Amino acid sequence: MQLRRNNWHVYRPLVTTRTAPVEVARSKTDDNVIASDNEAIRLPATGPESSYSRFLLDQLALPAVSVPEARTDPTSRLSAVSMTDWLGYCIVTGDELDSDVFGHKDRFKNQKRRWIFELAYGYYDVELAALIASRRGVELRLDSLDREAEVIRRFLEGTPFSDETAIRTAIAQRQQALKSMEQQQRTVAAETVDAAEVGDLRSSVLDHRKIQDTLQADEARLTTQLTDLQELKRQLISQSARLTRAIVADEWLVDFDFVVCPRCGNGIEPNRAESGHCYLCLKPENSTTSREALLSEQDRVISQVSETDRVMELRQSALDKTKANVEANKVTLHRLAAELDQRTAAFVSDRAAVIRAQARDIATVSADIEKFHEYAQLVARHSDQDQIRRKLEEEREELSHAIEGREANQHEADQNLEALEKRILEYLERLHIPQLADLLTVRINRTTFLPEVSGRSFDELSSQGLKTLVNVAHALAHHTVAIDRGLPIPGLLVLDGISANAGHEGFDRDRIGDMYRLLIEVGNEYEEHLQLIAVDNDIPAAVIDEVRDSIILELSQQDRLIRLASRTPDDKLGV
Structure with a gap:
């Protein structure tokens, strides 16, 4: 296939799949081809980028552009113009030669036919279309600013806070009032602590809570120690049993009397060897201290078991005493806490109206401050809109001049x-x-x-x-x-x-x-x-x-x- 002055080999499968691969390669007989261009290129059949359709457009120097789907609205969604x-x-x-002009009776083909006409003859300038779309976008933003400004104006109309300075002053006044109210609230809270021996009771409750925490920590520590000692005693008893089995095994496995030779079966007389020698092998008997060592080790283990029992008794006694202290302190703490609640409730009951009034005033002032901050944001946005509007109008003017310049080329x-x-x-x-x-x-x-x-x-x-x-x-x-x-x-x-x-x-x-x-x-x-x-x-x-x-x-x-x-x-x- 010849495209302008270049020859190409094209392989395209006979299918209608949009993603079907198409292979193209420069012909080796082409005078314009270079060695590095001989390799084939595999492209999908269609697509806006890197497709066989786009390849043909590039080779034939045809505009690869997208046009608005709605001809009367340059800002509508764009549709790519393909090689088809x-x-x-x-x-x-x-069937069209005697009835249609390039398929003008088909609505979809006719739409693309008109776009191709405008592209080919210069009525549709891609840059001009982009400028028109940009100007339309600026105009839409200006309309949005007008609507937003009207909403803000109506919202602030008739209020004393249409001025940013007045709003800032109101915020400062209410913040000062809020600080004063919070100070009064802290004063009432301090009076609650100091009144009717509440302070002493509160200190006693805190002290007993610290004591309770210490006693509970001691209880947990002693419980852990008892558990460790019980495990140690179990291990010592197990070791003593193993030592007993070893002592018995040493006595019964070594002291054997042979009547016949275990090798040949002939009878053996005990007096055949000298004293201190084995009558079986006739060698001197080895003296061993293993039995004595095992007995000594067993005595030491039994002594450790006894000592462990004594330590366990001490720890158990301490644990019982600690548990008793925990229960006693818990009763005292409960009594003090109940008395503190009673006296505090009585004081709060006396000051209930004051406390409710303070809370209500603080909530009201906080809401006012938040509301005035929103007013301030609205006023600031209203002020910024003037500057944004000036910039948008300047941009619209620049786009209009550019469009007039492009339209002169019509x-x-x-x-x-x-x-x-x-x-x-x-x-x-x-x-x-x-x-x-x-x-x-x-x-x-x-x-x-x-x-x-x-x-x-x-x-x-x-x-x-x-x-x-x-x-x-x-x-x-x-x-x-x-x-x-x-x-x-x-x-x-x-x-x-x-x-x-x-x-x-x-x-x-x-x-x-x-x-x-x-x-x-x-x-x-x-x-x-x-x-x-x-x-x-x-x-x-x-x-x-x-x-x-x-x-x-x-x-x-x-x-x-x-x-x-x-x-x-x-x-x-x-x-």
Whole structure:
């Protein structure tokens, strides 16, 4: 595939999945290719970024932009313009050639058709659209500021706190009053402590609580020690039992008398050896102190068990005494706490009205301070709005100047459109269409961007054959004007079923011949920039003889598989 002056190999699976991978690679025979560009690129079929559609747009230098979905609201959600939308101006199918102008009867296709027209001819400036959207955003922010300012004004209207200085003064006064009230509250609390021996009772309660904490800590410590001593006694008793088993085992495992030799079975006499020697092996007997050591160790362990019992008795006695002190102190503490509560309740009862009044006044003043802080924030925001408004108005003014400067360039877009109208008229004259009025005229509607011939819209044309002629001239004019004036339209035009709605004799045959002659002439004139492909099923014999040299591929009902053409790849016109 050739894109502008670059050749590419493209592999695309025959599926309609949006994420289907498409592989593209620069052709090794391309003069512009460098060694590092030979590797294939794998891209998803569609998507706003890094897709096959975006790849084609970049290679053909077509604008890759997003346009508002609502044409009357530049701030509405944006929709990306894809390569498929641009190809809407390049492929005219057989069922549309005599009825639609690039699918204008389909609401969705017609919306993108109009955007493509504005992009190609300069009526839709991407930067201008961004400026308009920005100005609209500024205007919306100004409207929001006006509504907020009106709400604040009505809220503060009729109050003595519309001035920030008055609010700050009121806050300072109430903060001072709050400090005085809190001091009075602390004084009443101090009087409560000092009145009716409450202070002494309170001190006694605190002292007994400290004593209670100390006694409970001692109780916990003694309990832990008793537990440790019991574990120690258990270990000592277990060790003493093991020592007893070892002493008994030493006596019974060593003192054996042999009657026969354990090796050969012959009888053994005890007097066969000297005194102090073993009568079995005839060697001197070893004296061992293991038994005496075990007995000594067992005595020491038993002594430790007795000592542990004495220590446990002392700890148990201390624990019982501590528990008794805990219970006694708990009773005293309960009595003192009850007496303190009684005397405090009596004092508070006497001062209940004063205490309630103080609490109510403190709550009221605190609420006032919070309310005045909110007033201050509203007033400050109202003051800041003036500065914000000035900045927004300056920004709006700058955007308006920029928009006026960009709109001044619309004159060039008008010139492009006038050139299109002249080119369509030229092609229609060469096609010798029937005269619809005294004077043949062509106009592009500035709202719908559809052609109007002699004052008639495309849908009002009298026959399908006439619509076909207008459609061919209209589509061809778009591409030739784009080439002449450097407008971004892909240099490809496919027309399907040119002679589908025409006869083979007389006027109809002549018009078919006129269309093919026009296509051939335009193809030869713009062969370096435009590839024209005309697909037709029923061309008159006289016309076939005339365009024989431009036919690239012929297919029949028995041979409908598209195959490689016999002509060279440089041919720009195919029939």
